[in-house]
Amino acid sequence: MLFKNLVIRLGAVLAVVVTLSSSALSEVPVAVSDLIVAQLKSGRADLDYEVIGKSAIAGFYEVQVQNGPILYVSADGKHFFDGSPYLVEPGRFVNIRDMRLTEERRQLFADRDTADMIIFKPEGATKAIMNVFTDVDCGYCRKLHQEMAELNSFGIEVRYLAYPRAGIPSASYNKIATAWCAKDQRETLTKIKRREVVKTSVCADNPVADHYALGQRIGVTGTPAIILMDGTLIPGYQPAEAFAQILGLTASDS
Numbered sequence: 001m002l003f004k005n006l007v008i009r010l011g012a013v014l015a016v017v018v019t020l021s022s023s024a025l026s027e028v029p030v031a032v033s034d035l036i037v038a039q040l041k042s043g044r045a046d047l048d049y050e051v052i053g054k055s056a057i058a059g060f061y062e063v064q065v066q067n068g069p070i071l072y073v074s075a076d077g078k079h080f081f082d083g084s085p086y087l088v089e090p091g092r093f094v095n096i097r098d099m100r101l102t103e104e105r106r107q108l109f110a111d112r113d114t115a116d117m118i119i120f121k122p123e124g125a126t127k128a129i130m131n132v133f134t135d136v137d138c139g140y141c142r143k144l145h146q147e148m149a150e151l152n153s154f155g156i157e158v159r160y161l162a163y164p165r166a167g168i169p170s171a172s173y174n175k176i177a178t179a180w181c182a183k184d185q186r187e188t189l190t191k192i193k194r195r196e197v198v199k200t201s202v203c204a205d206n207p208v209a210d211h212y213a214l215g216q217r218i219g220v221t222g223t224p225a226i227i228l229m230d231g232t233l234i235p236g237y238q239p240a241e242a243f244a245q246i247l248g249l250t251a252s253d254s
Contacts, residue, residue: 028053028061032075036061039077056096057085067216070097101219106231108218116207118160118185120148127155128247133163133215133225136179136192137172140237141224145193150240154249160189162208163215163223177202 033051040049040063048066055062055072063071063080073080087094109131117131130151134141151158162180164172175192181203182188191198215225219233226234226243234246244250 032061036063036073036075036077040071040073040080055085056087064217067213098219102231102233104231105218105227105233106229109227109229109231114159116180116210118179118189120152120158120160120186122152122155122157125155126157127249129157129159129229130243130247131159131161131227131229133161133211133220133223133227134176135163135165135172135223136176136189138165138223142193142195144224144237145190147240151243154240154244154247156240156243156247156249161211161215163212163220163225164208165223168209168212173208174200174202177206177208180206180208 028051036051037049040047047068049071050064050066051073052062052064052070054060057072059075060072060080061075063073065071069082071080071082072085084095084097087096132144134145136142148158162176164170164176166172175198176189178198178201179185179189179192181201188198218227222235224237228234228247234243238246
């Protein structure tokens, strides 16, 4: 918790780290990447690995485990650690991974097509956007959804993505996929979140698995997980008024 409270948001250090991370992607020699993957496979052949790029720690590379964490692996592939590396700055510790993910999320949602999201728009102009990874069996997700009218009244547009915490396949997956497969997605999602009886109907082309994988890739670990358009991830429920304040909105703005 101490470290979490010390993490800073975007700033001068972010620009440096993002630049390093972006340029590093093309700098991993194929021989190094192949060696790292081969070594990891020798230990756990049941997992799939992708070398993302050089880490900010000399001699180590970032490796994404498919549907799992990011590992920091030595160039020979024989040693690794997980967790978050920190940069020591005067008077603070900076979570490097959080900063990189913030920029990745910002870029992703700036360009992402919204056709596969369930969107609740305000009646007037949209003044801010919340991208929300949600689960229909999550109590705080239901609580947040109950405040949809208030969120919209502030001019906040809520864009839902599916994140069944029980995984895929699961009963939670079947329920949330039913909402995405429904003719009236918003009404069906609302009914399911109210615990009303809705017949399960899972279509083959629903985007829930893609949403779930995306959430895992960009740092979502629970629900609700709110991602703002600047890439900031806000974990957990907060009242509508609190989100409005975070977004710089007041009742007079709506």
